[in-house]
Amino acid sequence: MNLISVEDVHAAAERIKDAAAVRTPLLRCDWADPARPLWLKPENLQPIGAFKIRGAANAIARIPASARANGVVAYSSGNHAQAVAYVAKRFGLRATIVVPENTPTTKIEATRAHGAEVVVVPITDREIVAERLVAERGATLIPPFDHPDVIAGQGTIGLEIAADLPDVEAVLVPVSGGGLASGVATAIKALCPKAAVIGVEPALAGDAAESLAAGHRVRWTDEDRARTIADGLRAAPSDLTFAHLRERVDTIVTVSEEEIRAAVVTLATRARLVAEPSGAVTTAAYLNRTADLPQGRTVAIVSGGNLDQSLLAELLTHPTP
Amino acid sequence: MNLISVEDVHAAAERIKDAAAVRTPLLRCDWADPARPLWLKPENLQPIGAFKIRGAANAIARIPASARANGVVAYSSGNHAQAVAYVAKRFGLRATIVVPENTPTTKIEATRAHGAEVVVVPITDREIVAERLVAERGATLIPPFDHPDVIAGQGTIGLEIAADLPDVEAVLVPVSGGGLASGVATAIKALCPKAAVIGVEPALAGDAAESLAAGHRVRWTDEDRARTIADGLRAAPSDLTFAHLRERVDTIVTVSEEEIRAAVVTLATRARLVAEPSGAVTTAAYLNRTADLPQGRTVAIVSGGNLDQSLLAELLTHPTP
Numbered sequence: 147m148n149l150i151s152v153e154d155v156h157a158a159a160e161r162i163k164d165a166a167a168v169r170t171p172l173l174r175c176d177w178a179d180p181a182r183p184l185w186l187k188p189e190n191l192q193p194i195g196a197f198k199i200r201g202a203a204n205a206i207a208r209i210p211a212s213a214r215a216n217g218v219v220a221y222s223s224g225n226h227a228q229a230v231a232y233v234a235k236r237f238g239l240r241a242t243i244v245v246p247e248n249t250p251t252t253k254i255e256a257t258r259a260h261g262a263e264v265v266v267v268p269i270t271d272r273e274i275v276a277e278r279l280v281a282e283r284g285a286t287l288i289p290p291f292d293h294p295d296v297i298a299g300q301g302t303i304g305l306e307i308a309a310d311l312p313d314v315e316a317v318l319v320p321v322s323g324g325g326l327a328s329g330v331a332t333a334i335k336a337l338c339p340k341a342a343v344i345g346v347e348p349a350l351a352g353d354a355a356e357s358l359a360a361g362h363r364v365r366w367t368d369e370d371r372a373r374t375i376a377d378g379l380r381a382a383p384s385d386l387t388f389a390h391l392r393e394r395v396d397t398i399v400t401v402s403e404e405e406i407r408a409a410v411v412t413l414a415t416r417a418r419l420v421a422e423p424s425g426a427v428t429t430a431a432y433l434n435r436t437a438d439l440p441q442g443r444t445v446a447i448v449s450g451g452n453l454d455q456s457l458l459a460e461l462l463t464h465p466t467p
Numbered sequence: 468m469n470l471i472s473v474e475d476v477h478a479a480a481e482r483i484k485d486a487a488a489v490r491t492p493l494l495r496c497d498w499a500d501p502a503r504p505l506w507l508k509p510e511n512l513q514p515i516g517a518f519k520i521r522g523a524a525n526a527i528a529r530i531p532a533s534a535r536a537n538g539v540v541a542y543s544s545g546n547h548a549q550a551v552a553y554v555a556k557r558f559g560l561r562a563t564i565v566v567p568e569n570t571p572t573t574k575i576e577a578t579r580a581h582g583a584e585v586v587v588v589p590i591t592d593r594e595i596v597a598e599r600l601v602a603e604r605g606a607t608l609i610p611p612f613d614h615p616d617v618i619a620g621q622g623t624i625g626l627e628i629a630a631d632l633p634d635v636e637a638v639l640v641p642v643s644g645g646g647l648a649s650g651v652a653t654a655i656k657a658l659c660p661k662a663a664v665i666g667v668e669p670a671l672a673g674d675a676a677e678s679l680a681a682g683h684r685v686r687w688t689d690e691d692r693a694r695t696i697a698d699g700l701r702a703a704p705s706d707l708t709f710a711h712l713r714e715r716v717d718t719i720v721t722v723s724e725e726e727i728r729a730a731v732v733t734l735a736t737r738a739r740l741v742a743e744p745s746g747a748v749t750t751a752a753y754l755n756r757t758a759d760l761p762q763g764r765t766v767a768i769v770s771g772g773n774l775d776q777s778l779l780a781e782l783l784t785h786p787t788p
Contacts, residue, residue, distance in 0.1 A: 168495075171492060171512070191492070191494055259498075415779075418512060418742075418772030419512075420740065458783055459784045462779055462783065463784070
């Protein structure tokens with residue numbers, strides 16, 4: 147299995163730097179444990195509200211001119227959909243997005259608002275439908291995580307962390323399909339070799355944690371993984387991303403649904419950031435998995451901020467379900 | 468009346484650059500009117516949740532070594548209090564903060580958490596009590612806006628806007644005591660002379676708008692100005708700040724309470740930013756005062772994000788009072 151290199155990530159950074167991804171700052175948290183100073187990397191502030199714009203931009207930038215007229219297709223539980231729609235529009239490409247039927251309304255509407263065609267299907271059919279559209283139209287599939295260009299694009303977050311806090315000691319990164327964690331770990335292990343890279347998953351979708359501990363991929367059903375409130379973390383690693391996780395991620399910790407809900411509230415009230423549950427898992431781990439994490443300077447990646455207004459209001463009113 | 472110069476603002480930027488103020492990015496809003504592209508300047512992401520850290524840092528950095536042992540005193544409706552407390556702690560100075568009794572609990576607790584002594588008094592007594600503390604202790608008063616060093620510190624926001632978006636055409640800035648607007652207008656008019664600088668006030672605390680239209684300071688009572696939900700915008704300009712506003716701010720527009728409440732919700736759901744009502748007035752103006760604003764590239768300063776969790780939940784559930 148060929149893993150991506152930090153040179154691939156540097157090339158991605160060069161390729162996407164004018165593609166509307168924001169250079170997000172590190173935000174120091176004055177409410178953190180002094181023994182483990184905490185900085186947030188607020189990727190919820192990207193134009194589409196999530197880090198996914200980085201991988202989508204790198205993959206779309208590499209489509210050959212001859213294939214651009216046929217457009218792009220993506221399947222996604224939400225943020226990748228918006229990212230592909232947004233970037234495709236900037237490049238002048240037609241985008242068709244296949245989303246599972248449990249996707250939050252906010253995300254479907256936002257995807258349509260970027261000019262994409264949205265096809266809603268049962269969660270288990272999304273890859274098949276996307277592949278059929280690719281075959282029919284000659285379009286290019288932009289996978290949500292299982293592609294070296296997507297992984298390299300997400301890894302640009304790691305380059306920015308290394309540049310802004312070169313003596314970082316721990317980086318906490320959400321794990322779903324593993325593209326973000328694979329890319330970030332590639333950059334951090336190359337540039338800050340002393341730093342630990344810790345994946346974070348909801349316990350209810352903890353297949354990657356179990357797989358990493360077992361040393362091989364353990365399959366959970368889609369239905370099992372769909373139980374978590376963190377709707378962006380319901381995918382499972384591929385062979386490609388699992389190979390990166392095994393090689394470059396130190397460990398994966400899991401957090402409970404209650405811890406995730408409380409972390410959304412902490413981020414809103416203490417860090418003034420609206421994070422979706424998937425984006426709050428790293429803060430949940432920081433606050434609750436102390437014994438499992440290294441001491442020292444910690445960065446938590448807040449991966450996205452797209453949640454329905456009613457859910458945000460509910461969490462602020464009743465953090466405990 | 469001597470106004471500050473852009474050189475004073477450049478000097479402030481140099482002085483505060485290691486004082487923990489974040490270099491906030493401009494965030495492009497994909498939901499904006501294409502004829503008036505909108506960028507947010509998210510000062511709610513500063514360590515104390517508001518721009519006030521900039522002015523406080525510049526003023527405290529200039530206290531002579533001989534006076535430091537006597538500490539600093541400030542009076543404030545909240546965010547300036549936290550800023551002075553936070554910066555004083557970093558400089559190793561004792562801080563005493565006088566706050567009015569209608570200050571949100573969040574802000575009082577946050578100020579104490581930064582190690583400051585907090586004295587709660589009726590809103591009309593705060594300046595008197597602060598001056599008495601200064602006389603008794605030989606401490607240095609850090610005023611919330613009526614001081615050239617504070618104005619110059621807040622103006623560093625204008626430098627960053629000019630650097631990141633040199634062809635900006637309109638800058639929207641909240642107006643209370645006028646320190647932020649004075650500083651930002653000084654930087655923008657020097658560096659981007661074609662850009663309009665528009666102040667924004669709640670209509671219920673619209674004394675500066677009325678004063679600017681009249682060409683002289685019109686006094687509103689503290690009680691009148693206390694009616695707005697935007698608790699950070701209840702102060703009135705001083706002679707010093709009003710002189711800056713007259714010379715360098717193009718106009719001041721006002722927004723309703725309902726527009727402010729709705730803008731808090733828009734920022735949370737569309738921009739993933741938690742803004743307090745005072746920080747949301749510029750977005751309210753962008754969305755509702757279209758006829759009064761220039762066309763073209765617009766920056767709205769989101770000045771702060773400290774509001775009680777219960778108020779944020781209420782606004783998300785019932786934006787209309």
